[in-house]
Amino acid sequence: MSSPAPRLTRNQRLDRLPVTGKHRRLLVGSGVGWALDAMDVGLISFIMAALAVHWNLTSTETSWIASVGFLGMALGATFGGLLADKFGRRQVFAVTLLVYGVATGASALSTGLAVLIALRFVVGLGLGAELPVASTLVSEFSPRKIRGRMVVLLEAWWAVGWVAAAVIGTFVVAGSDNGWRWALLIGMVPAAYALYVRWGMPESVRFLERKGRREEAEDVVRSFEADVPAEELARIDAENAASPGVAKDMAAAQETSIWSPALRGRTIAFWIVWFCVSLSYYGAFTWIPSLLVADGFTMVRSFSFTLIITVAQLPGYAVAAWLIERWGRRLTLAVFLVGSAASAGLFGLASEEWMILAAGCLLSFFNLGAWGALYAIGPELYPTNIRATGTGAAAGFGRIASIVAPLIVPPVMAFGGAAWLFGLFALSFAIAAVAAFTLPEQRGKVLDA
Template sequence: MTDLNERAHALTPSQRLDRARYSREHTRILGGSGVGWALDAMDVGLISFIIAALATEWNLDGTTTGWIASVGFIGMAVGASVGGLLADKLGRRQVFALTLLVYGVATGASALVGGVGALLLLRFIVGLGLGSELPVASTYVSEFAPKRIRGRLVVILEAFWAVGWTASAVIGYFVVPLENGWRWAFAIGAIPAVYALVIRWGLPESVRWLEANGRLAEADAVVRRFETPDARPEPVPEEPPAPRPAMRRGTLADLFRGGLAPRTFALWSVWAFVNFSYYGAFIWIPSILVAQGFDLVHSFGYTLIITLAQLPGYAVAAWLIEVWGRRATLSVFLVGSAASAMLFGTAGEVWQILLYGCLLSFFNLGAWGALYAVSPEIYPTAVRATGAGAAAAVGRVASIAAPLFTPWALGLGGAGLVFTVFAICFAIAAASAWGLSDLKGRALPEV
């Protein structure tokens, strides 16, 4: 065993990570990042319930409530691009913690607002934090994961989104309908500000980022935490690979060089169409049900049931992504999302709303898991967070339009028109997915 360890340690830190067996340290990375991810989802999900309540309490029209949702996505579009750049320059863990702090404080402050103007400003700040955190977290986990299960771990990370969205549905059902319940919901959303301290001091910096920035001693110290007796490295070749050339710091322009341009455009297309359809639908489902004559409690209850279907969607995607690969899994789940959207647009009976809504949740969130898995994989370390962040930023631009489109289209042609448009968007995203590279079972690109 000593000889095996000596040969393993002759490899670079990132190569040793790729060969490490899954350990408690991986669980700590996944769990620590996943809790932050769930808190993000809880915040985004809460606004869908709060909008429905504020529309009644403040007598708001569809345009105003649409802007309350969209202004957060404007912040997310800015945050996604800036957060990715900062993560490539300052480190994954630092930016992850900072973003949690920003949006946690702003969400808590939203509980004190007395009018639409202040709420719009704070929702923009919340969006800055949320938009920065999501691509950084997926990059962080993907860089620690062994190559043979990397996709699966990132999908499991994304599954924490369902946990957070379910938490928001529970809060929406039990808390928001109460007097000043929406204020208490925002106060609960301040939890990420506290959790940011756990992230900052409890989790290590990305080994690949440390290595790319010449901090090899620190990278080696972190890798040793993953090479415990219960996670001994797998056998390695007799001759270690040749050392990689030194990495320079990447820029946005690098996303279109060295053959990356086709992948970048394909990735941006998927992100844009999936964001538009997902947020256009799920932010507005409680309000759509209210508009169809259901009261707040029943609308929120149905939304909670629909939300629960996200969990098996993630579970199936996590299994298939290492069996079928990234592209096939992503495409199939997007086709399922398109079919489910068409069906949901025709739903009139309660059983139809629940069945077709659950199918939409199942397929759409499974697709999200595959999308977050593939996004960091197509770029080298120097621009990995930048690339994932840029794609997320493009998606957020589309999500800005979605909450504004939905109330307008509902007035024009009802739920049938709205969900037909979403189905078309899912179908375009499914076709675009085949322009992505598939790194199932392969090491992440370093240069």
């Protein structure tokens, strides 16, 4: 293999590569972990509806099952990012999978509401820490020209996990009085998957270099280069040598705090988007199965409707992955947020079955496309030394909204019904869209090392 030009850093050597088999394995490896996260979060919406019947829970008690998990996710996201910047992306990714996988399996043995709530908090710690760490890892390895698309494709695994949750909810949770326990036992899969993550995935080159582990970093870069034919690598180097340099986000370079003057504005806007999207998404999708049951649908029919609505997430991610490298991050995110706002309003006014399905599918399409763009933007806003911290802190702040969201649904429904509830979610999406327009556009820029 021809050696890279001396002037190229290891990160530049990674940025210049085409998509290789190792990129695809990294994406799938991280994506499976992401899907398992989504499956756990999604299962709770079905388990809430089932336990409300089997344990005769009030709506407030049911709300706490979801909210305490999101409380754990808020803490996990905040500290997970800090730990990933200190100990490495891969290490923290594996530990978080192990934590929430074991705790989910233990939840199946819960003898009462208090025990279940306590274990859901532990599950949330693992879930919250894993998501920003995985997106940071994928972003740091992705070729520069398709970095945003790679992260959206990672986020698309969320839909795979949520569809799996809907299938399990429809055929396992609704199948018997103890179906919810069997569903939680299935949720132990991440504990075993953590072993693969720990030994089968590479550590971030940027992290290794920052820790002075240059030989390990060099080995990782060479392993990716080895997947590219020598003649193709030579052609890429020749083209890069003949072309002008790529723009770099100089405002972020060398900063050591997400609240520094250069980064403060983007941090505030990023946090606002995270908070508003989390409020609307978790408020709506955590409660949709229960709301349908309350409207008179049988549990099986309610869960079937939710399964159909959930499948619409997949094309939402696909369209966002295509647009994010054509329109850019900021416009793609804002457009999907505006679509989410309109869809939430329509869902609140839906009265017929076909209207509920149509509006629900539109909400899934736009909302999950927005999530994909949001996760793609995050790692690009901050330099390497605070990248996981910045994405984790924003996710942690957003989890405050996800804690509140399940709790506000019962009182708002009692006050004004679905129209008021989903009108609130539509307003929240609209605020997020405005904040998204103030974020810097990072398409094509080099991730600061």
